[in-house]
Amino acid sequence: MEAQTAARKRSRPRGKAALETSSLSIPTPARLTRGRLALLASLAALGALATNIILPAFPAMGREFDVLPRDLALTLSVFFLVFAGGQLLVGPVTDAIGRRPVVLGGLIVFIGGSILCSLAPSFEWLIVGRGVQAAGACAAAVLARAIARDLYRGPELTRALALVMIAMAAAPGFSPAIGTAMSSLFGWRSLFVVVALAGALVTLSFLRTVGETLPPEARRSAHPLRTAQAYLHLSVDLRFISPALACSLIIGCLYTFFGAAPAIMMTNMGFSAADLSIFFAATVFIVFGAGLPASRLALRWDPSRIGIAGLSITLLSGIWLLALSDGAHTVPFLAAVSFFLGGMGLVNPIATAITLEPFGDRAGIASALLGFFQMACAAVGTWLISELALPPSAAFAVVVASGSMLAFIIFLPAVFRRSKPTKEPA
Template identity: 65%
Template sequence: MSCRRQRAFGALPHELAWTLSIFFIAFALGQLVVGPLADATGRAPFVLGGLAILVVGSLICALAPSLPVMLAGRAIQALGACAASVLARAIARDLYHGPELTRALALVMIAMAAAPGFSPALGTGMTLLLGWRSIFLLVAGAGALVAICFWVSAGETLPAAQRRSAKPAAIARTYSGLACDPRFIRPALAVSLVIGCLYSFFAAAPSILMTDLGFSAADLSLFFAATVAVVFGSGLMTARLARRWDAPRVGMAGILIALTGGVWLAVQGSAPTQFPFMAAVTLFLAGMGLVNPVATAIALEPFGDRAGIASALLGFLQMACAALGTALIGSLPIGPAAAYALVVCGGTLLAALIFYPALRNRSDLTNAPGSIA
């Protein structure tokens, strides 16, 4: 798809790469605005408004006559998409707590993992049949359908009595308070590092699988789709495991499983072979599927009165770690396989070190009202 857009706009490859960078920048920064405003005025206006903005941005991209217009469309699209991403977690926190919150967040995370998992196959097929612009039309249609479903079945989930001030000083105090609160920052930063490794995988995998391991474009699409099944299975186990053991233990187990996958990747070095590489990535994904909903639930559980801001800061940390991981893979003076292994090892090891105090001091997390332990 990138080659076809490159020809359509007469753009150089590094110029076209800005379509992804602009999206991530707008997505990361937009969350910090949406979260506190949704805590002040309610979820529904921002979910519906965000989806409307997503549709408009997608239509601009589909009809873009030039690269600058495409970049503008991608920024608008990201601002709409970030609202749905932030508020999906916040709405889950509004409605559930305990193991039910873990289960709800697992379903949210599975849905988020399905998008990058299935999009290569879907995008390739639509580009071949209908052209690359059809992909943005599909996104616009999906956004409109989700908005209708939300309007009919969900509606507002934040009662007026629980809304907070949207004054800049109050918002700044809340953000700084969350950043300094170990109940939030330990699990939030740990899961963000693991998610950063996941995005690094999606960035590095095409080069590793197609150049180093000889995958075709179809093989690559199938591999990405298979990753969804791994995350799906792992995510569905989290609520049951959190009931049997306390949530911090399950989260730490997920981080260690992901770290084991990273170590296995590092052992393979810069010249992996197909089966060991795929097995190591599967192990990492299984661990990520465990820690993601559990650590997210731990981070959000004590802050139901500011779930929008907490979800926004969590999303920002995840995008920042994703940007750092993908930047490292592109800048390290080693091959993509070795760089990816280094990022996964470093990221998951750091996540384990950050999360370990939360594991040792579980009372910090479990004494709060509505604990998930």
């Protein structure tokens, strides 16, 4: 017994080493629970829910405010702009003061913005409400990934992030169907009430399930100069930038699909609004079926090799879509899109886990920069759909093929780095 006690004392880090160990340790037991996973998924899904649920209500909103459909797109662009930029502010703040106050503050802002949208007396006030809503939603999205990194590591982190990524894909998939039903029954303002109630439920769940996950000794200064230096260091760190950009390019292709699908499937292929909603809902199960096994596969093989396999699938789907770019082949097009979604569901949680795992001491900043890259790629992809002098199906194929090719090439250093043997110290 005395020998065991002495061994334990010798194994304890002391001085600076002890502080570094505690700052990188997991403050709560790294055990996956349904409550925690559901909360992380809900935090990640709020932004997508608030965006896609209003799409079916655009005609009614346009009639009430007497604005053109192209003007209603401002409700999306303002949301994405605030969402992308806000993440860069939220990241360093949450690393400095902890997760709990930022989550609660963000959720309160999100609920307030949703209520403002539901009561908007004019189109201008609706735009203001969408900006406020996005400011709160970006905090939730950043914290979903940061809290996952606080709580879990290794395969459990991959599993947690897989559910987070599935939720981000599920919200765009199911929310248009919810929006269609609610707006037809209760009017378009009811959609923002639903979103506000969802935010309130997530707030209660956070208070009951997780709370603070970043201990005081692990927090970092949010001084502007140090924050800028931290972002700069991450941007030139190959461990971060390689998987982060690869993941973001694939997410950009996903949002491009949601933006291009109405023009391709309704205008060119004759889908009704109900048909499109059903297909969006079906995509959730494809992403779920591909993403759920990711953590189990990571137990048997190197995660980077699983990621490159997923990127190979998305690249093949992009080539397939290029061959169908005339938009006249409905079933092959749907099959190619499903193939892409399967690859995306496989690579997204793996690449996100690889991106965040080395940076547990600055998970908030790392998550924020990753989220910024993702929203930037989404903005570029949806912009290209309208700017390329091509039919929508051809423009979408070009975005997926080129985005997947870039992601594949950019991700290769992560594969080589992780497969390179580590030299033992002399």
